[in-house]
Amino acid sequence: MLFNSLKTEILNCNRCALSATRNNVIFGEGNPKADIFIIGEAPGKVEDIQGRPFVGPSGQLLDRILEACGFTRETHIFISNIIKCRPPNNRVPTADEVKTCMPWLYRQIELVDPKIIILLGATALKNMVGQNHRITREHGSWITLNNRLAMPVYHPSALLRDPGLKRPTWDDFKMVVHKYREMVNPDHFSEHV
Numbered sequence: 001m002l003f004n005s006l007k008t009e010i011l012n013c014n015r016c017a018l019s020a021t022r023n024n025v026i027f028g029e030g031n032p033k034a035d036i037f038i039i040g041e042a043p044g045k046v047e048d049i050q051g052r053p054f055v056g057p058s059g060q061l062l063d064r065i066l067e068a069c070g071f072t073r074e075t076h077i078f079i080s081n082i083i084k085c086r087p088p089n090n091r092v093p094t095a096d097e098v099k100t101c102m103p104w105l106y107r108q109i110e111l112v113d114p115k116i117i118i119l120l121g122a123t124a125l126k127n128m129v130g131q132n133h134r135i136t137r138e139h140g141s142w143i144t145l146n147n148r149l150a151m152p153v154y155h156p157s158a159l160l161r162d163p164g165l166k167r168p169t170w171d172d173f174k175m176v177v178h179k180y181r182e183m184v185n186p187d188h189f190s191e192h193v
């Protein structure tokens with residue numbers, strides 16, 4: 001119930017200028033009680049049109065990685081972004097936009113109450129952990145974030161630009177599967193891990 005009323009609030013948000021250029025607010029999707037919360041950067045063009053997170057080429061690649069881990073959006077994952085509306089031309093969100101929008105994300109995290117957070121890419125890492133953090137240096141290392149474990153990984157769009165990042169990213173996701181077995185379900189099945 002709380003989650004649904006939060007959804008209604010977010011879908012009607014006009015707190016920043018991005019509300020004027022968006023087609024849809026992208027609330028996020030998945031299991032509202034998921035043990036894994038994935039945080040991306042911002043909706044892109046396809047997401048803005050369809051009203052769903054991670055449905056473009058990056059999202060399809062992410063879904064293939066999650067499938068290899070034995071995770072589905074419906075059961076294991078809730079996925080959302082640092083900001084909920086698309087910045088024009090997919091530019092990086094400004095500091096003001098992030099500051100205005102992030103309280104929504106914090107409320108989502110509080111309600112979902114995940115055990116593991118996956119930070120997809122530099123924007124998620126910097127805004128959740130600190131501006132001095134670097135995804136190139138810190139991907140694959142667990143970070144404690146308000147008593148939760150967070151794993152920074154490369155954003156799937158980076159993998160599409162540089163396929164050489166696929167191998168290290170798969171290694172990082174394998175660590176998430178091991179941690180999920182340790183913290184949530186020792187019998188979790190993945191064909192590949």
Ligand code: SF4
Pocket residue numbers: 010013014015016017018019025083084085097100101
């Ligand atoms: S980006 Fe966030 S703060 Fe700005 S209008 Fe969309 S939901 Fe509201």
